[in-house]
Amino acid sequence: MQQVERAVVTGVAGFIGSHLAEALLLQGANVVGIDRRSPASDPVAAENLESLLGRRGFHLVEGELGELDLRSLTEGASAVFHLAGVPGVRPSWGERFAEYLASNVMVTQRLLEACVSTDVPRMVLASSSSVYGNSVGRPSREEDLPFPLSPYGVTKLAAERLSLAYAVRRDTPLSVVALRYFTVYGPRQRPDMAIGRILRAVLTGHPLRLYGDGVQRRDFTYVGDAVAATMAACVAPAQAEAVNVGGGRSVSMLDVLACAAQVTGQEVPILRDVTQLGDVDTTEADLTRARNLLGYEPSTSLAEGMGQQWKWITS
Numbered sequence: 001m002q003q004v005e006r007a008v009v010t011g012v013a014g015f016i017g018s019h020l021a022e023a024l025l026l027q028g029a030n031v032v033g034i035d036r037r038s039p040a041s042d043p044v045a046a047e048n049l050e051s052l053l054g055r056r057g058f059h060l061v062e063g064e065l066g067e068l069d070l071r072s073l074t075e076g077a078s079a080v081f082h083l084a085g086v087p088g089v090r091p092s093w094g095e096r097f098a099e100y101l102a103s104n105v106m107v108t109q110r111l112l113e114a115c116v117s118t119d120v121p122r123m124v125l126a127s128s129s130s131v132y133g134n135s136v137g138r139p140s141r142e143e144d145l146p147f148p149l150s151p152y153g154v155t156k157l158a159a160e161r162l163s164l165a166y167a168v169r170r171d172t173p174l175s176v177v178a179l180r181y182f183t184v185y186g187p188r189q190r191p192d193m194a195i196g197r198i199l200r201a202v203l204t205g206h207p208l209r210l211y212g213d214g215v216q217r218r219d220f221t222y223v224g225d226a227v228a229a230t231m232a233a234c235v236a237p238a239q240a241e242a243v244n245v246g247g248g249r250s251v252s253m254l255d256v257l258a259c260a261a262q263v264t265g266q267e268v269p270i271l272r273d274v275t276q277l278g279d280v281d282t283t284e285a286d287l288t289r290a291r292n293l294l295g296y297e298p299s300t301s302l303a304e305g306m307g308q309q310w311k312w313i314t315s
């Protein structure tokens, strides 16, 4: 694979961003990582950044992307990986929407302007399966009409479309690959996400709040696979593309619970609850474009990936 010399990673103190920065450093890249969470005051950021801080080739910039001088950070970058964002479907209803809009859309526009004015050749953007809404009885394809069912999904779609609009401008070398990640899991997964919540329920004995009847289906992507797709997206022959990044199959929450029982050797304690607003029934990625454009093939089964996450949670 072609080498990235100087990469900017936004959201580096987050779950996926920290894994990506580690992988880029292993490939010999210099990484400027940006995040507003500081390892000095935020224990999650401290844990995510633990193996990065002090490492040769890694430079952390602590700050709000809406305020930093972004041009000085993107200058000379061979690629910008824009992973910063406010994730999560449920809290995006109501008053927090302004925060989603600011961090997912306004900040993306600011970063795109910086990329254009410093001639950055490639941005890889974290989009989301949430842009689809419900799948239509078959795996979702990139050309399907997006119909996000949550304010979060709407902001991710807006950021994705905005980036692709910049990428087809004739006055800039910028090209964009927007990766529609499907539920990413693995060590350091965000604490609000399903697999982490399931494994912590086993560990602590505090029942898992199971939203809905457990037949909702999700396409889970192991973080190592998501990172491999992200690295490949950096050098893929593309000008302006959205690409699905999924785990290769869709499984029901009941199957996930059975898998968790197998991995941990214990039943998952459950408390049933109503379906949450904005939750879709099924997500499933069609991976044809990812295979063709990125040479992507997910390689980690749910049991293997969950085993890695269980090892991390219990260590």
Ligand code: NAD
Pocket: 010, 011, 012, 013, 014, 015, 016, 017, 034, 035, 036, 037, 063, 064, 065, 066, 082, 083, 084, 085, 086, 087, 088, 102, 103, 107, 126, 127, 128, 129, 156, 180, 181, 182, 183, 184, 185, 190
């Ligand atoms: P995360 O919350 O762990 O990481 C996001 C990071 O971005 C955080 O550390 C946060 O502090 C930082 N950030 C947010 N807004 C910022 C701002 N304005 N200025 C500076 N820093 C800011 O989330 P994650 O799970 O690693 O997700 C990374 C990206 O991938 C997000 O854009 C998310 O929407 C997208 N995504 C994630 C998943 C998933 O399953 N984890 C699925 C689809 C899409």
